[in-house]
Amino acid sequence: xxxxxxxxxxxxxxxxxxxxxxxxxxxxLSKKNPGEIKDCFEKVNRGIxxxxxxxxxxxxxxxxxxxxxxxxxxxxxxxxxLDNLSTLVTIPNNLLQGEIKKAGQNTVRFVVNTTLGILxxxxxxxxxxxxxxxKEDYGQTLGAWGVGEGCYLVLPVLGPSTVRDTVGMLGGxxxxxxxxxxxxxxxxxxxxTDFDYYGTRATAGIDFRAKNIESFENLEQNSMxxxxxxxxxxxxxxxxxxxxxxxxxxxxxxxxxxxxxxx
Amino acid sequence: xxxxxFLFKFSLILIVFLTLVERSFSLExxxxxxxxxxxxxxxxxKNFTKEEKVEKLESIAEKTVDIRGIGYxxxxxxxxxLSDDKKKEYLNIFEKYFLKSFSSRLAEYTDPKIRVxxxxxxxxxxxxxxxxxxxxxEKPEVKIDWRIVTKNPEKPLIIDVVIEGVSLAKVQKEEFNxxxxxxxxxxxxxxxxxxxxxxx
Numbered sequence: 001x002x003x004x005x006x007x008x009x010x011x012x013x014x015x016x017x018x019x020x021x022x023x024x025x026x027x028x029l030s031k032k033n034p035g036e037i038k039d040c041f042e043k044v045n046r047g048i049x050x051x052x053x054x055x056x057x058x059x060x061x062x063x064x065x066x067x068x069x070x071x072x073x074x075x076x077x078x079x080x081x082l083d084n085l086s087t088l089v090t091i092p093n094n095l096l097q098g099e100i101k102k103a104g105q106n107t108v109r110f111v112v113n114t115t116l117g118i119l120x121x122x123x124x125x126x127x128x129x130x131x132x133x134x135k136e137d138y139g140q141t142l143g144a145w146g147v148g149e150g151c152y153l154v155l156p157v158l159g160p161s162t163v164r165d166t167v168g169m170l171g172g173x174x175x176x177x178x179x180x181x182x183x184x185x186x187x188x189x190x191x192x193t194d195f196d197y198y199g200t201r202a203t204a205g206i207d208f209r210a211k212n213i214e215s216f217e218n219l220e221q222n223s224m225x226x227x228x229x230x231x232x233x234x235x236x237x238x239x240x241x242x243x244x245x246x247x248x249x250x251x252x253x254x255x256x257x258x259x260x261x262x263x
Numbered sequence: 264x265x266x267x268x269f270l271f272k273f274s275l276i277l278i279v280f281l282t283l284v285e286r287s288f289s290l291e292x293x294x295x296x297x298x299x300x301x302x303x304x305x306x307x308x309k310n311f312t313k314e315e316k317v318e319k320l321e322s323i324a325e326k327t328v329d330i331r332g333i334g335y336x337x338x339x340x341x342x343x344x345l346s347d348d349k350k351k352e353y354l355n356i357f358e359k360y361f362l363k364s365f366s367s368r369l370a371e372y373t374d375p376k377i378r379v380x381x382x383x384x385x386x387x388x389x390x391x392x393x394x395x396x397x398x399x400x401e402k403p404e405v406k407i408d409w410r411i412v413t414k415n416p417e418k419p420l421i422i423d424v425v426i427e428g429v430s431l432a433k434v435q436k437e438e439f440n441x442x443x444x445x446x447x448x449x450x451x452x453x454x455x456x457x458x459x460x461x462x463x
Contacts, residue, residue, distance in 0.1 A: 037437065072400070211402075218371055222364045224456040228441035232434040240428030256436075257336065257389065257410070257422075 037235065040151035048154040049227050055157065056209075064209035075210070077121040082204045084113045084120025086135050088179045089172060093136035097144045097244075105130060134244070138177055139168030143242035152231055160234035292390040292411040293382040295419045299327045300377035300394070308374045320366040328365070329412050329420035330358050336422070337435045341443055341450060353454065360457045377407065388414050389422075 039045060067075070087110040094103035109125040116124045126132070142164050143149065150163030161169070173181045183189050184197035209216075223229040306319045324330070334357035335342055345353065376397040384390045390413050396405040410423035410432075423432040439453055446452030 214371060218368055222368055223438060224460055225438050225441050225445075228438040229434055231441075232437040233429055236429045236433060237427070256339070 037231065038149075038151045039231065041153065045152065045154040046227055048156055049230070051156065052154065052159055053226075060206065060209050061213070063206050064213055067206050067210045068213065075207070078203060079207055080113070080117070080123050081120040082200060082207060083123075083133055083135075084110060084117070085180050085200060086204075087113075087133065089138075089177070090133065090136045092177060093138060093141045096138075096141045097136065102134075106133070109133065137165075137168060138172040139165030139238070140242050142168050143238070144244075149235065149238065152235065160230060162235070162238070165238065289416040290419055291382070292392050292409075292413060292419050293379050295327075295411065296392045296394060296409050296421070297377070297379040299323065299421065300375075300379070303369065304375055304377065307369070307372050313370050316370045317366040320369050321362045324362055324365055327421055328361075329422045330361050332412060332420070332422045333361065333432055333435070334358070336432055337439050339436050339440055341440070341448075345450065349450065353450070356454055356457045356461070359461050363461055382411075384413075388412060390419075 087106050091103050091106050091110070094100075094106060109130050112125045112128065112130075113120045113123055116122075139162070147164050149165070153161045153163060153166055155161050155166065172178050176182060176186065180200070181197055184192040185194050219229055219233075220226050302323055303320060306316055306323075311319070331354060334354050337357070338345075338353070342350070377394050378397060379392060379394040382390055382392045390411045392409040392411055394407050394409065396407055398404040406427050408425040409421055410425070412420045412422045423430055425431070442453050442456050443450060
């Protein structure tokens with residue numbers, strides 16, 4: 001029954017997004033008009049955004065500030081454990097995107113950090129010369145397969161997303177694509193509880209918030225329309241991550257720069 | 264010294280001198296970005312008050328940023344509907360807005376170290392310069408790319424800063440568009456918001 005519900009929700013959401021998988025050499029994402037943002041539910045999104053901001057002011061920001069007072073080694077260790085757990089989602093997505101070599105490297109990274117690194121508290125893999133971890137998720141995989149981002153969404157508590165990324169997230173958790181979710185929430189393994197999963201998710205949120213306190217404050221203070229700024233940041237960031245390109249210019253459309261000349 | 268030898272030496276010195284002069288005028292975008300970053304870093308490292316830092320950063324921006332270009336870009340398609348007077352009014356307000364927004368964003372940083380790595384010429388007008396904001400104990404390395412206007416090679420100007428793939432000019436363009444759109448396409452709503460920001 002649960003699987004049926006997931007498939008139904010995913011199908012509805014995907015039908016809202018512009019699925020444009022194709023075999024063109026060029027990724028359709030790089031061709032889309034950069035001026036177009038599909039904010040189909042803007043009023044609702046803005047309402048949820050305001051709710052999230054209230055929640056952030058009341059709960060997450062104070063928690064993040066408290067977290068920042070912890071000694072640096074504890075914060076680094078926590079960040080490492082969370083990064084190590086996220087590798088469990090990155091590896092299947094490497095495979096789904098056809099990046100076999102990266103999947104292999106990340107598997108070794110996970111094994112090394114979980115054993116030598118004592119459950120991921122330390123990161124000996126980086127010391128051994130492994131490349132920095134590039135996180136992947138199911139939303140990025142859908143994007144890499146050519147699925148358009150669809151409408152922009154703001155999710156309660158979780159924040160900015162798109163139809164595609166929400167479908168990816170649902171598939172990645174409830175759909176069984178996240179091994180950590182599977183052993184904590186989905187199956188009763190007797191070793192872990194639901195609390196372990198939700199605890200790590202909440203800690204990951206606080207860790208991210210703590211790392212970005214100044215950037216968020218700065219952006220909020222210098223924005224006339226904070227909602228629009230966050231939306232733009234999120235969509236640009238996702239586009240860059242989906243293209244997996246180190247070269248910034250690969251993701252930029254120069255058309256709108258050229259137009260300046262016509263004035 | 265014979266006249267021939269003298270002329271030869273003189274010509275040689277002249278050639279070397281002219282080459283040096285030429286080099287100093289056509290500044291490579293990479294060198295330009297590194298020098299701007301160093302200048303800004305020096306101000307942020309020194310023990311100035313926030314107000315002093317803001318004032319000095321504004322003065323660097325006035326010399327090195329294509330504020331007018333960013334202003335046009337930020338308006339997107341809306342600039343085509345503007346009268347010349349409105350355009351003038353907008354650019355005047357935008358410059359004040361930009362300087363305030365830019366300098367207060369930067370003034371929060373302390374001792375940023377930027378290493379410029381490479382440059383890529385996109386066309387006659389633009390070159391992208393790639394750099395890295397070096398990691399500190401607290402923060403990881405951040406990739407920063409700079410879009411440089413090279414229409415006049417003697418005076419390159421910064422027109423966009425792209426942080427980890429996020430173009431700040433594009434964020435601003437989309438923010439401006441959102442304000443105009445939510446006010447039924449009225450540019451005056453944007454002008455009011457800009458003025459409010461300046462007077463904040």
